[in-house]
Amino acid sequence: MSIRAEWQRLVAQQELFRLPELQGDPRVRTVLMTREVQDDLTKELPEGPEANRRSRLLARLHGIVAGRHLVVCLIPFEARKAVIGRLDRIEDAVWDIRCQDSPAVRIFCRFVERDVLFAATCRPRSVSVSWLDYLPLGDRNSKEWKKGIEATKRQWGMFFPAHDPVNGDDLDEYLSSATIE
């Protein structure tokens, strides 16, 4: 079965969840979410900085789905304002969707095919966030970064055991309407 048929089956069976676009927006890209990420994005939060934080993240994800232009960093540790950055080690093919507003959060993901992202887990960047049950990622060589990457690889293996994620250095293989930071 092709990877496209695979993820479509997983969505149809509600094992993975497709982030719906805001009605009226085009659906150019697909963000597939694990149940964990979907729960993080939809759980009730009281009004306040945490809810605002999540709103910004959701708007960013909707922008990805709607085909907005994306700035991407291919080199680990060098992303500044890029929306998506590749993580170390390159051969792991794990990326993070970045939201810079403080407190920052990162969604660990892989590319299923061009313009289709698999969002595995969401983690706080520097300080704890009440709606995420993980320690902050902290320093670039921290255990938490490694845990996030391993969790992404593990989740991938559960859903796509017979397929590899998109890899390589050709940005066009990953995303339409994107440029390198």
Added chain:
Amino acid sequence: MSTFQAQLLNEIAAGHDGPPIPESKRVYFQERYRERLFDFIITRFNIQKQFGLTKAKLARRIGRSPETITRWLSGPSNLESDSVSELLLGINAEEMDMDAHSVLDRAPANVYRLSERRLESAGTTSFSHRVAR
């Protein structure tokens, strides 16, 4: 309309005498505006790159440092209206056309016409080419 969308818009849809729009929903639309504005500007810049525009040229034209231009074109941010005006002017001698659309009752988009709409709205000729004619 999806449940998610209905929940997002319920206070907004309640009208002028409705309840206050929660801050988190206002923030959502703020971020959405930043994303759309950046997309609008960077699309224009990328088209003009085909006609020789560089960040350095743009910086010189609008009296900004190259670092500022790099920062503005690196991702969505809270650009000031003056900065937006300068960017559009410097990129392709344009100014913003003002229009607004309801966030309620939006018809589903036809994704296959997206690329056409982007090219139409961004313009496919450069300022210098129009001057040459």
